[in-house]
Amino acid sequence: MSGLGRGDVLPMLVGWAMADELLDRIAAADWRVRLLNREIAPLAAPTELWPPFPEPLLPLVGEAEVLLTLRLPPGLPESMPKLRWIHSQAAGIDYVDRAPGLLDAGVVITSSSGVHARPLSETVMGAIIALAKGFPQAVRRQGRREWLRYTPEDVTGKVVTIIGAGNIGTAIASWCGWMMMRTVGVRRTAPAGWVDTEPFERVFGQGELIEALSASDYVVLCAPRTPETVGMIGVKEFAAMKAGARFINVARGDLVDETALIAALESGHLGGAYLDVFATEPLPDDSPLWDMENVLITGHSGAGSVDRDEQVVEIFVENLGRYLGGRPLVNVYDHRRGY
Numbered sequence: 001m002s003g004l005g006r007g008d009v010l011p012m013l014v015g016w017a018m019a020d021e022l023l024d025r026i027a028a029a030d031w032r033v034r035l036l037n038r039e040i041a042p043l044a045a046p047t048e049l050w051p052p053f054p055e056p057l058l059p060l061v062g063e064a065e066v067l068l069t070l071r072l073p074p075g076l077p078e079s080m081p082k083l084r085w086i087h088s089q090a091a092g093i094d095y096v097d098r099a100p101g102l103l104d105a106g107v108v109i110t111s112s113s114g115v116h117a118r119p120l121s122e123t124v125m126g127a128i129i130a131l132a133k134g135f136p137q138a139v140r141r142q143g144r145r146e147w148l149r150y151t152p153e154d155v156t157g158k159v160v161t162i163i164g165a166g167n168i169g170t171a172i173a174s175w176c177g178w179m180m181m182r183t184v185g186v187r188r189t190a191p192a193g194w195v196d197t198e199p200f201e202r203v204f205g206q207g208e209l210i211e212a213l214s215a216s217d218y219v220v221l222c223a224p225r226t227p228e229t230v231g232m233i234g235v236k237e238f239a240a241m242k243a244g245a246r247f248i249n250v251a252r253g254d255l256v257d258e259t260a261l262i263a264a265l266e267s268g269h270l271g272g273a274y275l276d277v278f279a280t281e282p283l284p285d286d287s288p289l290w291d292m293e294n295v296l297i298t299g300h301s302g303a304g305s306v307d308r309d310e311q312v313v314e315i316f317v318e319n320l321g322r323y324l325g326g327r328p329l330v331n332v333y334d335h336r337r338g339y
Contacts, residue, residue: 008032009032009033009034010030010032010033010034010065010066010324011034011036011063011064011065011066011082012026012033012034012035012036012064012065012066012067012068013035013036013037013057013060013061013063013064013066013067013068013069014026014035014037014068014069015053015054015057015067015068015069015070015071015073015089016043016046016051016054016069016070016071016089017042017043017044017045017046017054018037018309018313019309020042022309022310022313023035023037023038025313025317026068026313026316026317026320029317029320029321030320030321030324032324033320036057036060036063036064037057039060040056040057040060041056043056043057050281051071052071053069053071053072053073053074057073058073061073061079061080062079062080062081062082063082064080064082064083065082065083065084065085066083066084066085066086066087066320066323067080067083067085067086067087068086068087068089068312068316069086069087069088069089070088070089070090072086076101076102077101077102077104077105077107078101083105083107084106084107084108085107085108085109085110085323085329086102086107086108086109086110087109087110087111087112087315087316087319088109088110088111088112088333089112089309089312090111090112090116091111091112091113091114091115091116091167091168091224091303092111092224092225092252093109093111093333103335108329108332108333109332109333110319110329110330110331110332110333111331111333112311112312112315112316112331113166113167113331114167114315114331115308115311115312115315116168116303117167117168117170117171118171118305119302119303119304119305119308120168120171120172120222120250120302120303121168121171121172121174121175122175123250123276123298123302123303124172124175124220124222124248124250124274124302125172125175125176125179127248127274127296128155128160128176128179128181128218128246128248129155130274130296131218131246131248131271131272131273131274131294131296132152132153132154132155132158132246133152133153134150134152135296136272136293136294136295136296137150137293137294138150140293155179155180155181156179156180156181157180157181157182158181158182158217158218159181159182159183159184159215159216159217159218160172160173160176160181160182160183160184160216160217160218160219160220161183161184161185161186161212161213161215161216161218161219161220162176162183162184162185162186162200162220162222163185163186163209163212163219163220163221163222163223163232163233163251164185164186164187164221164222164223164224164251165185165186165187165200165203166187166222166224168222168250169185169187169220169222170185170199170200172220172222173185173199173200174199176199177199181218182201183199183200183201184200184201184202184203184204184212184216185197185200185202185203185204186203186204186205186206186208186209186212186223187203187204187205187206188205188206188223188228188337189205206228209232209237210236210237210240213237213240213241213242214240214241214242215242216241216242216245217242217244217245217246218245218246218247218248219241219245219246219247219248220248220250221233221247221248221249221250221251221255221256222250222251223251223255224251225251225252225254225255226337229251229255230254230255231254231255231256231257232255232256233255233256233257233260233261234256234257234260235257235260235263238260238261238263238264238269238270239264239269241264241269241270243269244269244270244271245270245271246270246271246272246273246274247261247264247270247272247273247274248273248274248275249273249274249275249276249277250276250277250302250303251277252277253277253278253279253280253281254279256279258278258279258287258289261273261289262288262289265289265292265294265295266288266292271294272294272295272296273289273292273294273295273296274295274296274298275289275295275296275297275298276297276298276299276300276301276302276303277300277302278300281299281300282299283297283299315330315331318330319331
């Protein structure tokens with residue numbers, strides 16, 4: 001895998017402001033590591049919602065063989081002629097389409113798949129409880145100083161359909177099981193009629209999505225973004241959902257037809273929604289979703305965790321040992337699947 005010979009160093013770049021102790025851990029992983037970040041002043045923490053690749057690192061990109069990053073520097077692959085491996089800070093890899101020459105140049109791309117399973121599953125369970133207990137409406141009434149007794153519903157025995165039964169979806173299903181809920185999954189590679197697959201009662205194939213949606217009290221979208229999944233939830237899919245079902249999106253905004261989502265909420269066919277991601281981010285001020293009583297919105301924060309960088313470094317260091325030892329990497333991006 002690596003082109004290093006005996007006595008060679010491995011020039012490496014981390015593309016965001018990482019804590020010193022984590023940079024130290026990367027640098028100490030192998031004596032051959034040359035961490036280029038140490039050759040400039042420490043990066044300042046970004047203030048933007050979606051910061052670009054840090055400008056102070058741009059003079060160093062041409063030296064790096066390995067790049068650990070979320071954002072890509074401009075001009076790839078020409079701007080990084082020595083680049084052989086990119087490890088993404090995220091579980092999803094959306095940037096390959098913006099730098100198609102990477103794969104042609106033989107650059108291997110790996111992800112931090114698995115790092116979001118715990119925080120996202122906790123977020124989804126919080127969303128299910130919040131929607132069942134009417135918390136979005138209660139918070140809005142609190143802001144109006146409006147006192148109203150109401151009757152929340154239980155979640156025990158409710159059916160949750162999880163679209164995207166990978167690491168994240170499986171973690172969500174486990175939480176749902178502990179809450180005495182019933183779960184079915186939908187995944188791209190599931191054989192038709194796949195049953196008794198713990199922690200799911202049943203796993204449907206992508207072609208059976210409409211059937212999987214029909215009995216759902218809650219629908220959780222956590223599928224990866226690929227050309228096949230963009231726009232996968234629209235008018236037909238919302239219509240197939242059980243009347244009063246709640247919809248939760250922690251995947252990507254453009255997997256959903258937002259116009260159809262808004263219509264389903266306004267008509268009352270959907271009983272509520274928790275939305276962490278949107279087709280346009282930040283969500284525009286004029287979106288009707290802001291003012292809906294039964295909608296809970298977070299600004300693409302559901303996968304966040306104060307421990308995320310530490311978990312990313314753990315995966316990266318494991319792969320670094322494999323890279324230097326010429327062994328197969330884990331979480332390798334497959335361009336045919338799109339993740």
